[in-house]
Amino acid sequence: MQSKDLLQLTEQFGSPLYVYDAEKIKSQYNRLTKAFSKVEKLRINYAMKALSNVAILQLLKEMGSGLDTVSIQEVLLGLHAGYDPEKIFYTPNGVSLEEIEEVNAMGVQINIDNLSILEQFGTKHPNVPVCIRINPHVMAGGNTNISVGHIDSKFGISIHQLPHLVRIVENTKMNIVGMHMHTGSDILDIEVFLYAAEILFDAAKNFKNLEFLDFGSGFKVPYKKDDIETDIEELGKKLSKRFNAFCTEYGKELTLIFEPGKFLVSEAGQFLVKVNVIKQTTSTVFAGIDSGFNHLIRPMLYGSQHHIENISNPKGKERFYSVVGYICETDTFANNRRIPEIKEGDILSFRNAGAYCYSMASNYNSRYKPAEVLWMNGQGHLIRAHETFEDLLKNQIPLPLAKKV
Numbered sequence: 001m002q003s004k005d006l007l008q009l010t011e012q013f014g015s016p017l018y019v020y021d022a023e024k025i026k027s028q029y030n031r032l033t034k035a036f037s038k039v040e041k042l043r044i045n046y047a048m049k050a051l052s053n054v055a056i057l058q059l060l061k062e063m064g065s066g067l068d069t070v071s072i073q074e075v076l077l078g079l080h081a082g083y084d085p086e087k088i089f090y091t092p093n094g095v096s097l098e099e100i101e102e103v104n105a106m107g108v109q110i111n112i113d114n115l116s117i118l119e120q121f122g123t124k125h126p127n128v129p130v131c132i133r134i135n136p137h138v139m140a141g142g143n144t145n146i147s148v149g150h151i152d153s154k155f156g157i158s159i160h161q162l163p164h165l166v167r168i169v170e171n172t173k174m175n176i177v178g179m180h181m182h183t184g185s186d187i188l189d190i191e192v193f194l195y196a197a198e199i200l201f202d203a204a205k206n207f208k209n210l211e212f213l214d215f216g217s218g219f220k221v222p223y224k225k226d227d228i229e230t231d232i233e234e235l236g237k238k239l240s241k242r243f244n245a246f247c248t249e250y251g252k253e254l255t256l257i258f259e260p261g262k263f264l265v266s267e268a269g270q271f272l273v274k275v276n277v278i279k280q281t282t283s284t285v286f287a288g289i290d291s292g293f294n295h296l297i298r299p300m301l302y303g304s305q306h307h308i309e310n311i312s313n314p315k316g317k318e319r320f321y322s323v324v325g326y327i328c329e330t331d332t333f334a335n336n337r338r339i340p341e342i343k344e345g346d347i348l349s350f351r352n353a354g355a356y357c358y359s360m361a362s363n364y365n366s367r368y369k370p371a372e373v374l375w376m377n378g379q380g381h382l383i384r385a386h387e388t389f390e391d392l393l394k395n396q397i398p399l400p401l402a403k404k405v
């Protein structure tokens with residue numbers, strides 16, 4: 001996507017605007033499958049909470065992807081987008097037994113992440129194929145040392161509870177067909193990931209009817225220049241070899257599953273905003289844009305650094321700016337950031353706006369959520385209109401106050 005295309009899209013569809021590049025999503029998908037081409041049975045389940053627009057789900061379905069969902073509503077969206085139930089995985093945490101049963105009745109693969117629900121579900125439905133989410137207590141991000149932490153994490157069944165887990169499975173005679181882990185952090189060090197995988201392999205030996213092993217996700221993508229990213233090719237080489245050896249040992253060709261969100265869609269997205277005002281103070285120059293954390297909350301919530309370009313003046317002289325939103329709160333997107341000179345009316349682009357951006361947007365300050373466009377074959381396709389006043393009123397029920405006489 002070139003700057004002139006992006007500028008044209010903001011003229012056609014207005015700002016702020018989310019734009020996603022279909023080619024980039026495809027190339028990331030192909031990169032991942034290629035890295036694991038030595039594994040006979042590979043399956044990629046797109047973690048749709050990253051970006052859940054139905055058109056994006058359709059695009060990934062066309063490429064052969066399955067879906068990883070975390071709520072019954074995501075399952076419904078996946079079915080609506082045309083996915084077969086068998087292509088959908090359900091990996092919730094902290095949801096009720098009733099919701100899990102409801103999703104199971106739709107023919108979707110369920111993944112259970114605590115012993116209490118496992119025991120209850122296994123007792124009621126011993127024949128249903130179930131996947132178990134393990135917490136290996138390995139942090140795969142940040143540190144180059146293997147750090148066995150996360151003991152307080154709410155996710156998964158602790159690997160230290162394996163004896164109890166095995167006992168529940170034996171007592172209920174339930175049907176365990178898969179094991180799952182998702183460390184959740186950005187994977188910087190492949191060795192740490194492989195170490196966690198060993199824990200999963202070890203646990204897997206306790207179950208005789210496995211069909212798949214799911215290694216979750218957490219692949220890191222670059223957010224700024226010279227940023228580190230997970231070396232997918234290297235991980236592919238090493239994990240494939242180890243996985244194939246495990247299958248031989250286990251005596252069965254298992255399916256290897258990944259459930260990437262960020263890796264597939266983050267870099268494909270750009271968030272385009274217009275500069276409303278340049279405000280000089282005694283300490284800095286503010287660029288105030290026509291958006292806020294109602295549309296993109298990652299910088300404020302996680303301290304994420306989204307690279308910002310001035311696509312109206314890409315070659316301009318660089319100056320330091322604080323880029324801030326229009327919400328009546330401190331909503332700073334970037335502090336002291338070097339950006340080509342900004343004028344009022346310029347269009348800025350936030351990069352890496354594909355994952356966890358629109359999907360975390362809200363109506364705070366009673367602002368509309370923006371439109372979304374998919375850039376495909378050299379054309380912008382509107383895949384979600386921006387909201388209108390009716391959307392703000394939807395489901396609201398005013399009080400039946402008597403008319404003033």
Ligand SMILES: *Cc1c(COP(=O)(O)O)cnc(C)c1O
Pocket residue numbers: 047049050068070091182184216217218219259260261262263355
């Ligand atoms: C969020 C989530 C993912 C995706 O994580 P990314 O970092 O976006 O790749 C995968 N699996 C589960 C269970 C998740 O909750």
